[in-house]
Amino acid sequence: MTEIAKALTVAGTDPSGGAGIHADLKTFQEIGVYGMSVITSVVSQNTLGVKSFVDLELDFVESQFDAVYEDIPPDAVKSGMLSNPEVMALTARKMKEAGVANYVLDPVMIASSGHALISEDARVAVAKELLPLATVVTPNLPEAEALTNKTIKTVEDMKEAGRVLVEEYGANAALIKGGHYEGEADDFLYDGDTFEKFSAERFDTKHTHGSGCTYAAVITAGLANGKTLYDAVKDGKAYITAAISNPLNIGKGQGPTNHWGHRWSEIHSKEKA
Template identity: 90%
Template sequence: MTEIAKALTVAGTDPSGGAGIQADLKTFQEIGVYGMSVITSVVSQNSLGVKSFVDLELDFVESQFDAVFEDIPPNAVKSGMLSNPNVMALTARKLKEANVANYVLDPVMIASSGHALISETAREKIAKELLPLATVVTPNLPEAEALTNREIKTIDDMKEAGRVLVEDYGVNAALIKGGHYEGEADDYLYDGQTFEKFSAERFDTKHTHGSGCTYAAVITAGLANGKPLYKAVKDGKAYITAAISNPLNIGKGQGPTNHWGHRWSEVQPTTKV
């Protein structure tokens, strides 16, 4: 009997269920991968924005890592909101100690509502300690600008940011997401050799809370299942496009994406008669 694939998310929380740990675990579950979590920060937020957050003590974050790794080693790990440089250094150390082969680094810096989620110095830690460990980094445009210290105005700028992240910062591959760009919602993957474009029509919706988390979680689940990176990203793009194009229409602000979007015709759990 083959064993179920296991994936771990290291991130902050969202009590309203749209982003962070909650989005990641929902995604793992929907894909059929066993989901686990290390919580770095408890965030009070919803579709209207971030109210406040409490970063957990470093020792306690470490204890969660140990609880997972000594018992159920994951096939892939994803990190989202790593709230401060110490948590980043700890995550890098734990990934190395556990010899994690598949690591998706979502360099969460700013919530889609515009609130900063990590400090300035933390960006440098991402660049120095985490990028060299990652199978793929998945910045949105503002994150790609912050990480590479470059303005991104054109498609060529997006590609150049991917090239800089791989060639200068030592990440294995970079997926620059075009959600914040104008026109189509196109993302560019650079793996040191070729650029691959993942395209989708841009839907006129405000319900994209957690879209970056969810996309990275699908990629993590794909890697956990043994898929090559290109296929994991392709599946991720299909999942997130369906999750955005079939909105649940809940929340007073920028509502969550729909984890049943990819099988929306088959399951309509929120439709009231």
Template identity: 55%
Template sequence: MVYKALTIAGSDSGGGAGIQADLKTFHQLHVFGMSAITAVTAQNTLGVQGVYPLPLEAIEKQMDSVAVDLPPDAVKTGMLFNEEIIELVARKIKQYGWVRVVVDPVMIAKGGAPLLKEEAIEAFKRHMLPLAYVLTPNIPEAEVLTNMRIETLEDRKEAAKKLHDMGVRHVVMKGGHGEGNELVDILYDGEQFYEWKSKRIDTKHTHGTGCTFAAAITAQLAKGKTIYEAVDVAKRFIHAAVEQTLQIGSGHGPTNHWAFHESEKCSHH
């Protein structure tokens, strides 16, 4: 049985984030990856030098081509950039009845470049949140979506509840932007909270961590795993990817997409 996952996102010429990160992650988790590119970015570890959204027709055709011949078992959305793209992608997801949809609310690049236009945020809330089987915001993204300041773990839980009320089935609040040496990621399923704690890795090489983490969840959901199992594997995947850094580029370097298998091999011997 071959499981398939589709990523609908921007292309990162530097290979660390976006569809490149997604496809590498799917592949490492033994899921066949497909893509619908929403925008082409010129970027590297130093930042984003240009963003070129694709024509709506091109995005729609890519989604149609995949849907009719290679129906995905799970779908991930990343950079959607503007209101028109958001509305189109939401409409197509509904048209094809895709349910296991992981929505990564990509808003700002590591270097600070905006990847979602200001006026598109309302459209994102209205169209994408109700389609999200899983939403994977970091703290700044959750603040924008809920209009609240998030400082404590309690604030994070409050924000997760708000997002659930906005139509999201499962909220995974990432702790990477929190304070302290311990990272806490939380999952809220509308009834209870689950927590994952890990040691913060002291590194600047975290380009693409959000994309990679969400893609790992998508891959596991494509295989029919539960949301808890999916987040659990994704958490281990991203930890290995950040810990065993590749040391390339002169800015925020990418994570290591093959580290997970190396580390799992070691732990099995």
């Protein structure tokens, strides 16, 4: 029997199911990877925005890490919402102790609704604690600006942000996502040597809640399955494009992406049968 690939997400919750831990686990399941989670914050949010959140005690977060690693060690780890420097330091320490080889850092700082999700001093901790461990970091443009302290207006600015995150901050690779950029939805992956561009048509929709979480989760699942970083990102781009272009049209605000989007026609054909 072939051993199933396993992935761990370290992040906050979303009771409306579109982002955070909930989006990650849905995505892992769709990709065929066994998903596990360490919850760092309990977040009250929906498609209208973030209402409030409570950070869990560090001892309890560490206990979750230990429970996973003593029983079912993951093949890849993804982190999302880590709201304070202390939980970032803990996450970094636990990954070092476990010898994590595949780590996807989704530097969640601002929700799709525009609400800040981490403190100012936590921005510094991302660079200090987490970037040097990252197989790939996956910021959108506002997050890339916050991490590099550089304004991003052009494609060359996007590439420069990637260079800074890899060459100055120590990430193995950086995927600068162009969802907030005007024009085509181009993303740029920099591995320290070359840039690879991943392109997709831009769709006019407000239903993008959880898109960053979902994209990074596909990459994590790909690495857990032994894929190269390039192929994992390529799969992630295709998956999130399908998720955005086949909206569920639910929620009163910025609705969730469609985690079934990559097989939406298959689902609808079964419904009509």
